[in-house]
Amino acid sequence: MLTILRAEEPSPLCMSKPARDRTTVFVELLTSHQRSLYAYICTLLMGDAGAADVLQDTNLDLWARAEEFDMERPFLPWAFGFARQRVLAYRKSRSRSRLVFGEEAINRIEDSCMNFAADADARLAALQKCLRKLDDKNARLIQERYVAKSSLRIMAARLGDTADNISLRLHRIRKRLSRCVQSSLAMEDGP
Amino acid sequence: MNDVHERFERLLRLVLDGSCTEDDREDLSQLIVEHPGFEPELVDALSIHSLLMWQSDDVSGLMLGMKQFADENEAIPPADAPSGGGVWKATGLALPWRWAAAVFVTLAGGLLAWNLITPSRPAAIAQIVATDDVQWADDSTALRAENAVDAGRLISHAGSFTLEFRSGPTVRFSGPATVDIESDMLIALQRGQATADVPESGVGFTIKTANVHVIDHGTQFGVAAGEDGGTEVIVFEGKVDLENRIRTAAPQQRLTRGDAVRVDATGAVNRIMQVGQNTDGDWWTTAHGDLDNTIEEVRDNIPSGIGTSYSCFQIAFGGLDDDAFAYADHAHQWNGLSAQGLPAFLRGADLVRTFNDYRYIPDLEMIVTLRKPANLYVFFDDRVPTPDWLASQFEDTGVDIGLDEGQHELTPDHQVAVGGGNSIDQIFSVWSRRCVEPTPIRLGPVGPTAEARAMYGIAATPLESASWSPDANTLTIGGLAIERLAIRGLP
Numbered sequence: 216m217l218t219i220l221r222a223e224e225p226s227p228l229c230m231s232k233p234a235r236d237r238t239t240v241f242v243e244l245l246t247s248h249q250r251s252l253y254a255y256i257c258t259l260l261m262g263d264a265g266a267a268d269v270l271q272d273t274n275l276d277l278w279a280r281a282e283e284f285d286m287e288r289p290f291l292p293w294a295f296g297f298a299r300q301r302v303l304a305y306r307k308s309r310s311r312s313r314l315v316f317g318e319e320a321i322n323r324i325e326d327s328c329m330n331f332a333a334d335a336d337a338r339l340a341a342l343q344k345c346l347r348k349l350d351d352k353n354a355r356l357i358q359e360r361y362v363a364k365s366s367l368r369i370m371a372a373r374l375g376d377t378a379d380n381i382s383l384r385l386h387r388i389r390k391r392l393s394r395c396v397q398s399s400l401a402m403e404d405g406p
Numbered sequence: 407m408n409d410v411h412e413r414f415e416r417l418l419r420l421v422l423d424g425s426c427t428e429d430d431r432e433d434l435s436q437l438i439v440e441h442p443g444f445e446p447e448l449v450d451a452l453s454i455h456s457l458l459m460w461q462s463d464d465v466s467g468l469m470l471g472m473k474q475f476a477d478e479n480e481a482i483p484p485a486d487a488p489s490g491g492g493v494w495k496a497t498g499l500a501l502p503w504r505w506a507a508a509v510f511v512t513l514a515g516g517l518l519a520w521n522l523i524t525p526s527r528p529a530a531i532a533q534i535v536a537t538d539d540v541q542w543a544d545d546s547t548a549l550r551a552e553n554a555v556d557a558g559r560l561i562s563h564a565g566s567f568t569l570e571f572r573s574g575p576t577v578r579f580s581g582p583a584t585v586d587i588e589s590d591m592l593i594a595l596q597r598g599q600a601t602a603d604v605p606e607s608g609v610g611f612t613i614k615t616a617n618v619h620v621i622d623h624g625t626q627f628g629v630a631a632g633e634d635g636g637t638e639v640i641v642f643e644g645k646v647d648l649e650n651r652i653r654t655a656a657p658q659q660r661l662t663r664g665d666a667v668r669v670d671a672t673g674a675v676n677r678i679m680q681v682g683q684n685t686d687g688d689w690w691t692t693a694h695g696d697l698d699n700t701i702e703e704v705r706d707n708i709p710s711g712i713g714t715s716y717s718c719f720q721i722a723f724g725g726l727d728d729d730a731f732a733y734a735d736h737a738h739q740w741n742g743l744s745a746q747g748l749p750a751f752l753r754g755a756d757l758v759r760t761f762n763d764y765r766y767i768p769d770l771e772m773i774v775t776l777r778k779p780a781n782l783y784v785f786f787d788d789r790v791p792t793p794d795w796l797a798s799q800f801e802d803t804g805v806d807i808g809l810d811e812g813q814h815e816l817t818p819d820h821q822v823a824v825g826g827g828n829s830i831d832q833i834f835s836v837w838s839r840r841c842v843e844p845t846p847i848r849l850g851p852v853g854p855t856a857e858a859r860a861m862y863g864i865a866a867t868p869l870e871s872a873s874w875s876p877d878a879n880t881l882t883i884g885g886l887a888i889e890r891l892a893i894r895g896l897p
Binding site: 380 | 415418419420423433434435436442445448451452453455459618658660700763784814854856862
């Protein structure tokens with residue numbers, strides 16, 4: 216059920232134009248950094264299917280603490296802090312021993328994740344160009360795996376191959392895409 | 407080092423393929439800690455994977471949800487507002503802003519819609535919108551005047567009833583049932599069968615039983631709680647998340663259209679092979695006995711297990727008609743090729759919704775068992791050469807029907823139309839076999855060739871005035887009883 220919250224009337228201490236500007240700016244920051252947040256969470260969760268739910272929980276945290284955000288400072292590092300807490304909470308809720316596991320690994324890769332996620336938009340744009348360079352067969356494999364979400368078993372049966380070989384082919388395609396994205400970003404940065 | 411790297415690569419592939427176990431993920435985690443040199447390769451692979459995932463609908467739908475939120479919301483006060491400052495209205499009531507709730511609405515995918523805190527709830531949690539010979543127990547504490555339902559327990563000894571929750575979902579309860587109404591988003595089914603239809607506004611609606619939580623993500627699904635502590639969960643449309651309350655360390659499982667599982671009292675999860683549904687779709691059963699329909703059972707040789715398949719055949723009793731869903735896992739429909747619709751001899755047949763995803767499996771075997779003498783039909787895709795198992799057991803009737811393809815990830819623009827002759831995408835030939843004996847019939851794969859194809863359909867109509875005795879040793883046709891030996895022509 217949807218509940219719409221609106222200001223009844225502005226309080227004397229609630230400045231109309233500046234208050235709206237802050238709100239607008241914060242919402243714009245939140246919406247424009249969704250890809251980066253998702254990339255960060257998905258990488259820390261090692262591709263776990265719960266990444267989208269963790270992102271949604273992170274968004275709720277950020278919204279609840281919006282008042283605390285210092286508009287003079289960069290948004291992403293602040294937001295990553297909340298995302299990290301949600302990732303750890305998610306991992307803990309699924310740990311066999313009920314203790315946090317994988318935290319050491321998360322600490323290890325976190326800096327690299329942040330660097331990658333910070334320019335997720337540019338990487339995504341480069342990826343889309345690189346996908347167009349794939350030949351039809353490889354493009355079809357990626358589409359089946361990521362868009363149609365076919366299982367490896369179904370893909371293997373369709374192609375008359377083993378699931379392991381399909382897995383290897385997908386792995387090589389991802390490596391090729393990664394090199395292409397890196398090269399594309401390097402060209403944009405210039406010499 | 408090479409062996410270690412090979413292990414790392416194998417584990418990484420399992421993670422990215424979505425076929426890893428929790429042990430695999432933990433092993434990979436540990437490898438990264440022990441071998442920091444693998445870190446760049448790991449982050450690189452996960453990064454590309456996450457970007458490819460972003461492009462799938464489930465996640466990019468977040469952007470639509472966020473845009474709607476940005477367009478509608480004026481919720482945050484200035485940073486320097488005094489505590490309690492600012493006055494907000496929710497549905498006509500004034501609230502201090504710090505008590506106000508933030509709401510996210512998603513327009514696509516399977517994400518939760520949240521509604522937090524309102525100080526008063528004048529409306530009942532649900533309304534009873536339909537009943538059919540329901541017999542209420544005296545201690546049904548949730549019943550209120552004028553068909554209203556509030557928090558408490560509902561107990562019915564017989565019949566059925568349907569609740570419409572103020573959050574949007576409609577749930578039908580069939581047969582004797584005991585359910586605790588906890589909120590407009592959460593009910594606890596103690597025993598009985600519930601079938602829920604949940605619109606987008608009610609995403610997150612949860613049915614819990616003794617051993618599972620079933621969390622909706624925009625769907626139609628069924629839950630049955632047995633006296634033995636077991637739970638059955640069937641997804642007719644959309645998807646749900648299944649949380650195991652007994653084996654709490656087990657990861658949450660996503661079940662999608664066409665899936666069905668039985669979770670026993672120990673928390674073990676097993677595939678349900680088939681579910682039968684009445685024509686209206688508001689009653690279903692996984693039992694095989696005490697029914698009068700034509701198709702008794704359908705089985706296949708596909709093993710089930712974690713990360714593979716919980717595919718469940720759906721048998722629509724008397725359900726074949728124009729616009730009937732052809733498959734349990736896709737939204738395609740059967741239709742006649744012209745405005746006249748399906749041929750009369752097929753209408754009202756028992757229809758087996760198979761799985762379109764089976765169409766490429768080379769060693770597929772399905773076994774159909776009939777409850778009575780019947781005409782068994784196979785609808786076979788004209789794009790594919792006729793396989794031997796079909797040509798040797800069935801006859802081509804010369805009649806064709808059509809498949810109206812619905813929306814799918816690979817064909818997002820497809821929409822089904824209504825009625826025969828509209829939006830027909832593929833042509834299927836109708837093959838038939840007259841089944842007098844109770845011997846199960848074996849069906850095979852679509853074919854080893856690689857052309858595009860759709861999975862075949864299965865339907866059956868009873869032979870006129872023919873029936874087997876319960877022990878299947880006597881066939882009665884037109885009042886004449888024939889012993890089994892005579893049927894087989896044995897001396």
